[in-house]
Amino acid sequence: MPCCPRSRRSQALMRVAIAGKGGTGKTTISGTLARVLARRGREVLAIDADTTPNLAVTLGVPPARAQEMMELPRNMMERQQQDDGTMKTVFTADSEEVISRYSAAGPDGVRLLVMGKINHGGAG
Amino acid sequence: MEAGLEHLSRGTGRHLSRFVATIEPYYRSMEIAKRVAGLAAELGIGDVFVVANKVRDEGDRKAIGEFCAAHSLKLAGEIPFDPSLLDAERAGKTPIDFDPSSPAVKAIEKLADTLAATGNGQRTTPESNG
Numbered sequence: 001m002p003c004c005p006r007s008r009r010s011q012a013l014m015r016v017a018i019a020g021k022g023g024t025g026k027t028t029i030s031g032t033l034a035r036v037l038a039r040r041g042r043e044v045l046a047i048d049a050d051t052t053p054n055l056a057v058t059l060g061v062p063p064a065r066a067q068e069m070m071e072l073p074r075n076m077m078e079r080q081q082q083d084d085g086t087m088k089t090v091f092t093a094d095s096e097e098v099i100s101r102y103s104a105a106g107p108d109g110v111r112l113l114v115m116g117k118i119n120h121g122g123a124g
Numbered sequence: 125m126e127a128g129l130e131h132l133s134r135g136t137g138r139h140l141s142r143f144v145a146t147i148e149p150y151y152r153s154m155e156i157a158k159r160v161a162g163l164a165a166e167l168g169i170g171d172v173f174v175v176a177n178k179v180r181d182e183g184d185r186k187a188i189g190e191f192c193a194a195h196s197l198k199l200a201g202e203i204p205f206d207p208s209l210l211d212a213e214r215a216g217k218t219p220i221d222f223d224p225s226s227p228a229v230k231a232i233e234k235l236a237d238t239l240a241a242t243g244n245g246q247r248t249t250p251e252s253n254g
Contacts, residue, residue: 011240012240013141014141014142014239014240015139015140015141015142016140016141016142016143016144016239017140017142017143017144017164017169018144018145018146019143019144019145019146019160019164020145020146020147020153020156020157020160021146021147021148021152021153021156021157023148024146024147024148024153024157024177024178025146025148025177025178025203026146028177028209028219028228029144029146029175029177029203029232029235031218031219032218032219032220032228032229032232033232033235033236033239035218035220036220036229036232036233036236037236037240040236057213057218058218058219059218060217060218060220060221107218107221
């Protein structure tokens with residue numbers, strides 16, 4: 001059995017992406033799925049990578065808190081060429097620090113990070 | 125581009141263990157799901173699924189089932205059309221806080237079971253980010 005440094009990590013790690021056409025329910029399903037998994041004792045980090053982020057609403061992060069959330073600075077990520085020639089996007093900052101500094105807390109212990117927002121009017 | 129695709133094409137998709145494409149029972153959304161699911165499979169994500177949403181009746185179920193079968197897509201769950209989701213939004217609450225026993229929330233709980241039970245792409249230890 002793999003060693004589990006934290007009790008909430010005792011269940012196997014899942015990294016789930018949800019995509020699909022606009023309006024098909026990505027946000028509703030993602031937010032509710034995150035809450036369901038958190039209620040089952042999982043440590044959940046929800047990442048809103050939509051260009052018009054609104055995962056906070058279905059996750060239950062208070063609107064005021066969602067408003068003041070900081071976007072992840074672009075310079076925290078860097079594209080690096082790997083030995084096999086492929087490119088990899090890596091965090092140049094410590095991930096625990098990024099989470100504690102930039103995420104917002106929601107109900108059932110879920111954390112929310114927002115990245116991918118388009119900040120310029122008319123750009124989206 | 126549809127939400128999600130641009131991030132995948134940057135190569136971040138290789139770190140994922142599950143990929144879920146949401147569809148509604150109509151052709152355009154199913155076509156897009158087929159495309160993103162195909163891309164996810166190319167990127168080597170272990171488990172690629174489709175989840176059907178806003179399913180109203182047997183006709184919807186049949187259309188989704190046929191499309192998934194025709195394109196070898198794995199259907200991980202089916203979420204019924206549920207008016208309580210709209211009621212939740214109007215009440216300013218999340219679906220799970222508004223009515224944890226609503227058909228949609230119950231279906232998402234089943235989806236969570238399915239996702240947790242699949243293991244091809246899962247990694248049991250957290251990776252470093254370096």
